[in-house]
Amino acid sequence: MRRLMLGAVLITAMACATTETPEARTTRMASETAEAKTAIDAINVRYATFMNGNLADSLGSLFAEDGVVMPPNMPAVSGRAAIQAWFAANPMPPGSQVSFTATDVQRSGDIVVERGTSSFTMPASGNTPAMSMPGKYLVHWHWTGGQWLQKSTIWSDDAPAPGGG
Amino acid sequence: MRRLMLGAVLITAMACATTETPEARTTRMASETAEAKTAIDAINVRYATFMNGNLADSLGSLFAEDGVVMPPNMPAVSGRAAIQAWFAANPMPPGSQVSFTATDVQRSGDIVVERGTSSFTMPASGNTPAMSMPGKYLVHWHWTGGQWLQKSTIWSDDAPAPGGG
Numbered sequence: 001m002r003r004l005m006l007g008a009v010l011i012t013a014m015a016c017a018t019t020e021t022p023e024a025r026t027t028r029m030a031s032e033t034a035e036a037k038t039a040i041d042a043i044n045v046r047y048a049t050f051m052n053g054n055l056a057d058s059l060g061s062l063f064a065e066d067g068v069v070m071p072p073n074m075p076a077v078s079g080r081a082a083i084q085a086w087f088a089a090n091p092m093p094p095g096s097q098v099s100f101t102a103t104d105v106q107r108s109g110d111i112v113v114e115r116g117t118s119s120f121t122m123p124a125s126g127n128t129p130a131m132s133m134p135g136k137y138l139v140h141w142h143w144t145g146g147q148w149l150q151k152s153t154i155w156s157d158d159a160p161a162p163g164g165g
Numbered sequence: 166m167r168r169l170m171l172g173a174v175l176i177t178a179m180a181c182a183t184t185e186t187p188e189a190r191t192t193r194m195a196s197e198t199a200e201a202k203t204a205i206d207a208i209n210v211r212y213a214t215f216m217n218g219n220l221a222d223s224l225g226s227l228f229a230e231d232g233v234v235m236p237p238n239m240p241a242v243s244g245r246a247a248i249q250a251w252f253a254a255n256p257m258p259p260g261s262q263v264s265f266t267a268t269d270v271q272r273s274g275d276i277v278v279e280r281g282t283s284s285f286t287m288p289a290s291g292n293t294p295a296m297s298m299p300g301k302y303l304v305h306w307h308w309t310g311g312q313w314l315q316k317s318t319i320w321s322d323d324a325p326a327p328g329g330g
Binding site: 020025026028029068070071072073074075076104106107108109110111113115134136137138140142151152154155156157158159160 | 185190191193194233235236237238239240241269271272273274275276278280299301302303305307316317319320321322323324325
């Protein structure tokens with residue numbers, strides 16, 4: 001009887017040790033993704049507020065210590081301190097506003113990939129007419145110390161800058 | 166004795182049903198990531214070969230059916246057929262070469278995020294001098310039907326295009 005009991009425990013333990021099935025993985029990812037989308041949407045509101053206020057230190061707090069910002073036509077910027085310095089050196093033009101809309105969020109475990117669209121508007125100023133520029137972005141969020149932080153962030157405009165090449 | 170056996174099975178089953186611990190998740194991701202890096206490196210060699218040969222249909226085969234390409238200064242291109250048409254309409258200049266180097270690959274389950282650098286070179290032609298342009302990219306690879314396919318791909322140059330704005 002003791003042998004039978006041991007056998008039953010071993011069989012249960014072995015079932016437990018098998019790797020995740022594809023079906024279980026799909027179910028897990030769907031549930032994790034719904035939860036993450038809500039969290040990311042909330043962070044993006046703060047992200048836009050920090051951008052529009054040119055709050056470089058607050059912006060940096062949304063990135064992992066080893067986070068990387070990948071701006072168009074500039075080299076990548078690595079590490080939170082360098083990212084804060086970059087935001088301070090590249091402020092938004094006066095009166096301009098940006099907002100972010102996540103269009104596709106996928107999560108598995110500690111990783112979220114967010115694809116989204118951005119809206120940038122700048123009011124008329126002197127001889128410069130008002131401008132509006134749609135864009136797109138991809139963000140790798142990583143679950144880090146109990147919060148989602150940006151590990152890689154890259155974006156581009158949907159058209160060449162007015163007057164640009 | 167039967168009650169004791171049932172109890173042992175239940176306890177084992179309960180231990181099995183608990184959600185993944187943070188430690189288990191970290192270990193799983195490290196193991197999955199090493200395996201994925203090898204696969205992604207191999208695909209990137211084919212990706213560069215297809216780019217350099219302007220093989221639009223082959224390029225499209227590296228993307229998910231609902232994949233999205235996000236080129237700089239152009240709107241995003243959604244879906245494999247549209248991506249193939251986009252590659253056909255935007256070929257590499259004659260003699261130019263691109264290569265990709267994954268600098269950070271993270272995997273969890275069906276998701277891989279690859280951050281990398283690109284190298285683009287173009288030979289001199291007529292009055293146009295030879296050109297070399299480093300760049301960077303972020304790719305969301307998704308495990309789809311037994312292979313890694315690109316779900317989102319975005320990139321940018323590290324400097325403005327020569328003669329551009």
